[in-house]
Amino acid sequence: MNIGITCYPVAGGSGIVATELGQQLAARGHQVHFVSYALPFRLDRFQSNIFYHGVETTAYPLFKFPPYTLTLAAKMADVARNTKLDILHVHYAIPHATCAYLARQLIAAGGGHQPKIITTLHGTDITLVGSDPSFYDITRFSILASDGITAVSKYLADETTEVFKIDKEIRVVHNFYDETRFSPVTTDCSRKEFAAPDEYLLMHVSNFRPVKRTLDVIDIFDKVAAELPARLILIGEGPDTVLARRQINKRGLADKVIFLGNQQSVGSVLPCGDIFLMPSEEESFGLAALEALACGVPVIGTSGTGLTEVIDDYKNGFLLPVGDTGAMARAAISLLKNKERLAEFKSAASRLAHEKFAADKIISEYEQYYQEVLDA
Ligand code: GMT
Secondary structure (H helix, E strand, O other), rough: EEEEOOOOOOHHHHHHHHHHHHHHHHOOOOOEEEOOOOOOOOOOOOOOEEEEEOOOOOOOOOOOOOOOHHHHHHHHHHHHHOOOOOOOEEEEEHHHHHHHHHHHHHHHOOOOOOOOOEEEEHHHHHHHHHOOHHHHHHHHHHHHHOEEEOOOOHHHHHHHHHHOOOOOOOOOOOOOOOOOOOOOOOOOHHHHOOOOOOOOOEEEEEEOOHHHHHHHHHHHHHHHHOOOOEEEEEEOOOHHHHHHHHHHHHHOHHHEEEEEOOOOOOHHHHOOOOEEEEEOOOOOOOOHHHHHHOEEEEEEEEOHHHHHHHOOOOOOOEEEEOOHHHHHHHHHHHHHHHHHHHHHHHHHHHHHHHHHHHHHHHOOOHHHHHHHHHOO
16 A cells, blocks of 8 residues: 555654554555654664655745644645555644645545545544643544544543544554564663662653653652662653652652653663553553563553553553552552562563554554555
8 A cells, every 4th residue: 555644753652653653564565655844753764665755834924833734735635646645644633634634625626546534543632622622623623534533542532532522433553562672672771771780670751741740750769769779760851851850859869860861762771670650640542651561561550541451450560540659659669579470570561562562463453444444
């Protein structure tokens, strides 16, 4: 198939999933055309069957805000016509699904091959409406105008159906991970770089937005470090980074916390961890948690979120109520103190991640869905 993919090219979960999907599809022989304003974050190596079409914004004195969405729609139409796209797969409803709709109208008006539009919802595109209700109608319209809709978890599909009163099928296709990037073995770095042999290593990866509850990460770690020798590795950056640093200093934890900032290759560091903390307020799936599990690191996450589809409670991690840092710390301490149980959780982590979310399995689900949409 000829497949167009539009995503946010930055280091967020939706962009990562879209990029790795393109790479996996290209490896299976499909022609993949990325249409975006920058080269996607994980498109870091040459690969056959992958093409990139950059979207340039126009600076014109009248434009206070360059009309990126119009340029994107025009580019989508152009790429679809020239490369005869079968599918235009957009990640994130706003503005990508809206632009895809406009692109298809443009092609229809000019005559030419029209691709089917598939929109994948990642979660933050839906919760956006919560913070800005003016997006409600256009988000709903754009979702419904797509030929196919997927969501990265059942949790998100149900929430979307309820919030947007959608009576069309939303196919659940879970996130996946690339086994060449995430496995329990790493040769790139060693645990010795971060911790002494008797110290436990806790980890957290996120974009440090308030929804990630970074202060809870620090609170959990503080409680764990009061009982056991431990260090914390923080990967990523965002609005709460300063707050996190302040809290770490206030609690006298500075010499136990390692800030690595944004990392291109998280999979090199994750296998060094003993426990991964993801105490998010809201998480439609939790790709970072899956990547940790794939590296053999048990995850402590929050119940009532999409993490319930990723973590197997009491097998490869624990699901606890949002904000209950006491229970999260207790769960971490008891697991770390029991070496045999910790080893069982670690091996279950990578085994279950592989069984449920290996790229091979999930990419086949996408391919099958593409075919269903094309045949419909
Ligand atoms: O988590 C973020 O803030 C980034 C965000 C995004 O839109 O890129 O991630 C969302 O999509 C990921 C990929 O599908 C999911 O794994 C994350 O759970 C989801 N984030 C939230 O729901 C908060």
